[in-house]
Amino acid sequence: MSRYRNTVGAALACALALGAVQAAQAADASKEKCFGVAKAGxxxxxxLAGSHSCAGQSKLDGDAGEWKLVPKGQCKPMGGLSLAEAKAKFAAKKG
Incomplete structure (x- = not known):
C-alpha cells in the first residue's frame, strides 16, 4: 500500500509541476521552447517521446526531444531546434 501511495504522490507532484510550468510559459512571452539544448537532468x-512528463528527468545531454525555456531569439544561436524541427528529427529517428 505504501508503494502505491508513493507512486500516486509522485504522479500528483508531476502533474502540479507541469501545470505550473505551463502557466509560467503562458505568462512569459519573452521566452521560447528550445529543443536539443538541455543537459541531462x-x-x-x-x-516528445512521452517517456516522462516532469522537469529534470532527461537522461542525455542535447536530446532533440527535450527542451528548455530560453530568451526569444537565443535558441538558434545555441544550436537548438524549434518544435517543428524537433518533431521532424524525432519522426525520422523512429522511422
Missing part, C-alpha cells in the same frame, strides 16, 4: 518539462 535539466530539461524543463515533458519530452
Amino acid at each position: 535539466q530539461n524543463d518539462c515533458a519530452n
Whole structure:
C-alpha cells in the first residue's frame, strides 16, 4: 500500500509541476521552447517521446526531444531546434 501511495504522490507532484510550468510559459512571452539544448537532468518539462512528463528527468545531454525555456531569439544561436524541427528529427529517428 505504501508503494502505491508513493507512486500516486509522485504522479500528483508531476502533474502540479507541469501545470505550473505551463502557466509560467503562458505568462512569459519573452521566452521560447528550445529543443536539443538541455543537459541531462535539466530539461524543463515533458519530452516528445512521452517517456516522462516532469522537469529534470532527461537522461542525455542535447536530446532533440527535450527542451528548455530560453530568451526569444537565443535558441538558434545555441544550436537548438524549434518544435517543428524537433518533431521532424524525432519522426525520422523512429522511422
